Amino acid sequence: MQPFNQATEDFPAVRARVKRQGFAILQSRATPEACEHIKAFIDTYPAKDAEINYGGTEKRIWGSHTMDPIVEAFGELSDQVMSTVFKAQAKVKTVLSYSNYPIPAEDRLITGRWHLDSLRHQYKLFCFLTRTEEQTGPLEVVPGTHRTAFKLWPLASGQYISRADLGTDKRRYQKLDEQWVDAQCHKAGGSVPFLCEAGTLILVDTSAIHRARPCLKGHRYALCAYYDHF
Ligand SMILES: O=C(O)CCC(=O)C(=O)O
Numbered sequence: 720m721q722p723f724n725q726a727t728e729d730f731p732a733v734r735a736r737v738k739r740q741g742f743a744i745l746q747s748r749a750t751p752e753a754c755e756h757i758k759a760f761i762d763t764y765p766a767k768d769a770e771i772n773y774g775g776t777e778k779r780i781w782g783s784h785t786m787d788p789i790v791e792a793f794g795e796l797s798d799q800v801m802s803t804v805f806k807a808q809a810k811v812k813t814v815l816s817y818s819n820y821p822i823p824a825e826d827r828l829i830t831g832r833w834h835l836d837s838l839r840h841q842y843k844l845f846c847f848l849t850r851t852e853e854q855t856g857p858l859e860v861v862p863g864t865h866r867t868a869f870k871l872w873p874l875a876s877g878q879y880i881s882r883a884d885l886g887t888d889k890r891r892y893q894k895l896d897e898q899w900v901d902a903q904c905h906k907a908g909g910s911v912p913f914l915c916e917a918g919t920l921i922l923v924d925t926s927a928i929h930r931a932r933p934c935l936k937g938h939r940y941a942l943c944a945y946y947d948h949f
C-alpha cells in the first residue's frame with residue numbers, strides 16, 4: 720500500500736509561498752486508507768502512555784514515527800519535502816500523532832491559544848487526517864507575521880518578550896494577548912483557518928502567529944513532523 724499520493728511538487732513555489740505568507744499547502748496527500756490506518760493507531764494507543772490535554776479531549780502521541788510504519792513513512796516524506804524546499808539536510812525530530820474532540824465550554828480552555836513556537840523561523844509539516852471545518856478545531860495562521868519586518872515592532876514593544884520573562888525560560892509569545900492578536904489579524908486582512916480535505920499536507924513557519932482553534936464539534940486527527948532550526 721502506498722500511503723501517500725506523491726504529486727510532483729513545485730518546490731521553488733512552495734518555498735516562495737512559505738517565505739511570503741508563512742505557509743504552503745502541498746499537492747501530495749495521504750490516501751484515505753492511510754488516514755484510516757493512522758486514526759486507528761491513535762485510537763488504540765493506550766491513553767496512559769499518551770499526553771492528555773484539555774480535559775481529556777486531546778490525545779497526543781509523541782515519537783509515533785517509531786511506533787507505526789505509516790507514520791514513519793510520513794516522517795520520511797516530510798524529510799524529503801523539507802530538504803528539497805529549504806535545500807538543507809532535514810531530519811525529523813519527532814512525529815506527533817494526535818486527536819481532538821470537543822472541549823468543555825470553559826473559557827480557560829478556549830482562549831489564550833494564539834502563540835509563536837519560536838521567534839526564529841521554524842518549520843513543521845502537518846498532515847490532517849480528517850476533513851477540517853470551522854468548528855472542528857482547524858489550525859489557524861495570521862499570514863505574514865513570520866516576517867522579520869513584522870516581528871520587529873512586537874519585539875520592541877514588549878509584546879513578544881516582556882521584562883518579567885528575562886531570566887526565565889518563559890516568553891510572552893508563548894501565549895499572546897487576544898486583543899492584540901485581533902488587531903494584527905485585522906491588519907493582515909484576517910487569519911487563515913485551514914479548512915481542508917482529509918489527507919492534506921501543509922508546511923507552516925510556526926514563528927508566525929498561530930493557534931489550534933478549539934474543537935467545538937466533531938473531531939480532528941492530525942500528524943505533525945517537528946524539526947530543529949535549519
Ligand atoms: O494543532 C494545531 O493545529 C497547531 C498546534 C500548534 O500550535 C503547533 O503544532 O505548533
Ligand SMILES: [Fe+2]
Pocket residue numbers: 834835836925929
Ligand atoms: Fe504552535
